[in-house]
Amino acid sequence: MRLGVTRHWSIAIALTAALASAANAQTAQTGPTALSFDAAQLRFDRRSRAISAADHGVDAAKAGADAVRTLHRPIVTASAQYLVYQKTLSVDVTGEKSAALGNTQDFLAAFPGSVPPAFQQIASEISGRLSQALPGLFDAIPDQLSYRFRDEVFRPTVQAALPIYTGGAIPAVQRAAQGGVAMAEGRRAQVVDLARLNLIRAYFGQQAAAGLLEAARRSRDALDKIVSDSRKLEAAGVIPHARTLEVQVARDTAERTYQRAELSSATARDELARLLDLDTVVPTTALFVQTRPLAPVETFLGSEGSAPEARTADAGRQIADAGVALARSRRLPQAYAFGEYNLNRSNALPIEPDWIAGVGVRYTILSNIDRRRTEDAARAQAAAAADTAAEARRIATSATIRAYNLVEGARRSFVLLDSSIAAARENVRVQSVAFREGEGTATPVIAAQAALDTAEAQRIAVAYEYDLALAGLLASASRLDAFGSHLARADQRLVYGTGQ
Template sequence: MLLISCWLTAPLAARQELAERPGPALSFDQATEVLLQRSDSVRGDAMGLQAARDQVRAVRGLMLPSVSLDVLALRYQKTYDVSLHDLQQTGGSVADQLLGGLPGVTPGAASSAVDSVTSALQQALPGVFGALPRHVKLQFQQNLVSPNLTVVQPIYMGGAIRSTQAAAEAAAAAASAHGEAGVEQQRLLLVQAYFGQALAEQAVNVAQQDLDGYEHHLSDARKLEQQGVISHLRTMEMTVARDAAARQLLRAQGELKTSRDVLAVLLHQPGAVQLRTALFVNRLGPGSTQSFLDATEQGQPRLQEADAGVDLARQGIRMARAAFLPKLYAFGSYNMNRDHALPTQPDWVVGLGLHYTLNSPVDRRASLSVARAREGQAEARRDQLRQDLRTSVLRAYDMLDTARLEYLSLSSSQAAADENLRVHAVAFREGEDTAAELIEARNRRSQVQLQRAAAAYQYDLTLAGLLLASGQGEHFDDYLRRADRENVQ
């Protein structure tokens, strides 16, 4: 509908130019290949899937050790304040004790010499110790390059790492299923546009046949009027019918232009696509209802995406539980430039670390409750989707069978309408039938033709919907190749 509305807002000249521009001739399977190659939606889903798969690879090594190299270029200054007051007092006391003991241990003649030396030292030492400062301030600066190699090995993270990896895998599964569902949806849009153009072409053919027929009937009426067989009023009735057929042809041609450009836009084609596959109906049924229901459970992409969503929610619960548990890890660090290390830097260090959050600003119990609620929400959505898909399969199956039976019934009515028109046309030329009866016979025939084409289109569209609901959209071509296929001519 969006493509149609955008197209209707385009200038009439541009619409006619695009509609009349020649384009490629494509069968339905060829059109499918073109669509899947050029669809922006399919390309976007493919990029999303690639991102999800890359994320799986990104978190695959979370249990492996983390090795890092830190290189620091530093310039630092260090200042030391050393008090010498105690050293002065201690040094003076020790010197006094030593000098006081010298005369007593010096023999005879040397005693007077020692006494003189001792006397000189006693006079000099107080000045020496007094000259020492009461404190010393040491200050130095240094440029330093400090490379450190650090290794951290997770041992136990409370299950957070495994949950993160499982969540990434669930997200990748969801992205894959979403991409498949997108492809299925594109197939349905293609059936709608491709066979919608085929239906519009059938409408133009019927309208053209009607106009040609009414031109022929009007010519017969004028001849009969000239011969006096019918009145001028009957000729005017046929003229009015001819003009109505001409207007109907114009409307049908306008709808055909719109449908052609809708398909051209969908397939990114510069001009109108020439169809090589006609509207069709399979005379036999598509199979049992249960087979489609079973296929829905086994391979419906939207249901698979919902299952992945439930798995993702469950990993959220495990992540929330991991916040309550301690984390254990091993670590090691090696200084690669010991000669210029800071005084406080070790040469190397190894150890075990235990981290446990005693109080968190985030309410961990509430977070766990949120995760559980999201799991319940995901499960409820999956169950509702399963129910909706089963309903869609059953409804589409019944509509498909109805369209098939209606088409088969109209096929027999077509032959009767053709014969009825032929009889009334002959009778009118012979003056035995009225213009109104002939007009009614032709309108009835046209109505049967259009109803028959519409039933075939409804069959094709409903078949695509049934296959979409059951996750078998890629099997649409199988019905095109079946031996019981009947094309609408």
């Protein structure tokens, strides 16, 4: 029987010890702070770094989507250049020299005959001398004439480019950006649900730990009284000393269990305090159970598409579909309009226009990336995203049904434990009376007390299980905001310490 008691309390302590996950918030307040669950949730939502990070992620995605909404607008840029340049011009005059020399020689050959006879002898001598001197004169003229020009230019210009047709690339990018917003919002919903589930676990976990601590104290105190009665009966010679020792061993086991429960309760208090960034938190909302059955499970189904996981998967599908359109656009031509205006025309280069405008078409004939295979890859990713979205809905449905059954199972167990606890208390009373009157031994008393301890610990554990399962059900059905209303309708509350 002692082994049974030890095993029961080991399970109970393991339950409270599971509440001891680490938290990173820094202590900011002093003294105990009494908080209802609603107040704790409000404070947690304001101070949670995880939720704040998710909010920033949504803001970033929205800003990115806003940034690409104007991709259809023209791009206007202004630039200024200071240029120093040199230009060299070369002209080949070889042909012109030969033609000029031949024409001149022909003219001189005919020159003597065109003058009066009295002067023809003189003209012949002159033309002969010139004919002999011409080659030397023309040789002095270079075969090429070169001209070199150097100047400085300040060139301010305004350029504009307008996409006319992109093959669907711009709408694809915009749809992908909107998908990014939806994905960020889905991830934020996941973070919020997980964070609130963690708060529910820690808040009501502290209450469960307090309940187990109180149960352990009652068990220890009850065994203290049995030890006292045993010693009196031993002194009167009613029972042997061995029976007193048996009761003392059971009492020492209860003391060790109490000490472990005390440490686990302290750990649970510390976790909740760190989670809420406080020194000490005194929960004022007790563990609760609604003994009436919930609405049928069908009322919690049908909203799988609103589940954060499904929303995230749908956003991934939207992004993947946009990727298909973007990959397809790489196989299509692009059309654009462009223009440029020179703001310093008086100092422009000789070949530069004052302004220019036009339209153009660009098409990639040969790419170093297989565009068809790229599109096939994008289609495969879209198909994978679609399957992921469908699987997310199936998982959400299964999770809802499973959580519903857990809630119902915990509710039924809690209702049945009421009669068990009443019977166990009566059994303890009867066995204790028989023992004190010397009509029974200590073993039945210890066994009865262990059965009562087990039932009370189970009641606490089942109430805690109900609260966690209910939160999981509402989260899987995208109704976690309704947790407070279910809490308000509960007709059973387990009050320990300051819980109300």
